[in-house]
Amino acid sequence: MEGTMTTLTPVLTRNWDQPDSFTRAAYERNGGYQAVRTALGMNPDDVITAVKDSGLRGRGGAGFPTGMKWGFIPQNSGRPNYLVVNADESEPGTCKDIPLMMADPHVLVEGIIISSFAIRAHHAFIYIRGEVLHVIRRVQQAVTDAYAAGYLGKNILGSGFDLELTVHSGAGAYICGEETALLDSLEGYRGQPRLKPPFPAVAGLYGGPTVINNVESISSVPSIISNGAEWFASMGTEKSQGYGIFSLSGHVTKPGQYEAPLGITLRELLEMAGGIRAGHELKFWTPGGSSTPIFTPEHLDVPLDFESVGAAGSMLGTRALQIFDETTCVLRAVLRWTEFYAHESCGKCTPCREGTYWLKQMLARVENGQGMEDDIGTLNDIADNILGRSFCALGDGATSPIHSSIKYFRDEYLQHIEHGGCPYDPAKSTLWGGVK
């Protein structure tokens, strides 16, 4: 342990405890829709520069610098530019954008206006997953209310800037969180990823230059405009600047949303969350959703920023910290994730479609006690043949739980094989079965 303890920094979550936080009245009462007035008085390039200088990196998993992404948009392509918000939050463990849009949809709308102005887009879209009815209602209402108040439509706040904003509900497909699959889906097709290049910045929605950003990234923009790039960059680490929502779930005493500077550790977060549930201990965890290689207690002090998590062999991803205690069978967890990837594989490329199909069956065999020692090597082999050979990141993500669980828990695989079955009692992992 070194230095002072990191503390929480509520920015996006700051007003979530106000019962009417989702209304325009509450948003404005708390200072909302001021940043957009500032931004509309700026040169759009200066808005891009501010976001670049802030160091904001994509909050949807990949961590690409947001301002740089905006800077890639050509301004003379002859085609309209578009902003598309990826609100298809579906990565297992990830649960931050949904509560954000339920509690404060106007911060997203304000972020969209500022971001569209910066990249000179006059039509923006929110692609929101279809399985969250009440969140969709809140977002629809926020957009309607923003139009009524003159924040959307023609000549916004007298600035001469026009913006249309369309809310689009998905229909149940994890792959549509992949940005090019999302574009195909938004164009009315099966959601399958596109070959890159061309990147969306050059040829995206309807072939026009397109920025696709995560909900939390876009929602962070108003605070950067209001408080300045330096303010944002004063939080976090040297290369992972700013704050982010950390979502703790699983075997912790107080699961929930903790907004903190990037670089906080799981040890610190667990202390805030009351620790692992009483009488139990940490066994394994994901730093950023199921597509990020699992960590163990030895990683409790890894700073949760892009560089440190990467150096430790995983990825920061979406800061979806799924926590599992010693009652949990790691093979069961990995098998279920693998079944998920097989189910959600779009079928476009062979390594992912066939690889996840075989991984699922072989893992089930080991978990159920019919495995052979060679199976461990074969699982690693199949995963090797998916990683880096798939059309999109879904395939790569599917290999993370396989590779990392074999790396850290090979003995547990062997135990299943030697024991002829799973030595764990799933009843003990349940919320009601773990009391000691």
Added chain:
Amino acid sequence: MSFDSDIQGRLETDAKDIIGRYPKPRSALLPLLHLVQSEDGYVSKDGIEFCAQQLGITEAEVTGVATFYTQYKRKPVGEYHVGVCINTLCAVLGGDQIWAELTEHAGVGHDEATEDGRISLERIECNAACDFAPVMMVNWEFYDNMTPEKAKQLVDDLRAGREVLPTRGAESLSTWTEASRVLAGFPDGKANEGVQAGPESLVGLELAKENGWKAP
């Protein structure tokens, strides 16, 4: 085949509204499929024909898209479509046990509806509410922190016509077809109902307030 003329007329008005939201008409296909599902409860042959007509594409093209997405149903579901999250985190925390007991109790399995047509069950993937695990959904409204007992009671209540409100959602539970209409982009006026956030969403904020922690 084909909708009655008054249904057809009503849906055509809606379809025009949907198509008008996009620079290119084909983008309207997903909301149009939600729209026809709000009419028939599933994507029927009539619904597919309707979408094809509106967009000037073939029925095969519409079918190809409809079958890609799990929310579009190819046969009728219950008036209340009940999902149990069985992705890893919910499963481990009790979702698997809930699913086992619930299917036994209701006598139907994955993607099956009860004979009275009141409820249907589905094994659903992660619904972005992991801090509320184990999670269930009814017509895509959140039912947080579930147990096998609560799950069985929920289904019994729904079958008996007793209202059971979501933990984070509207103050009256929409039917499957009503919910589908919202997904098609036609608000139902319930956005102001219900809580702004569940308790788990607020734990970090409350802790920060107790300790006086703030962003600079």
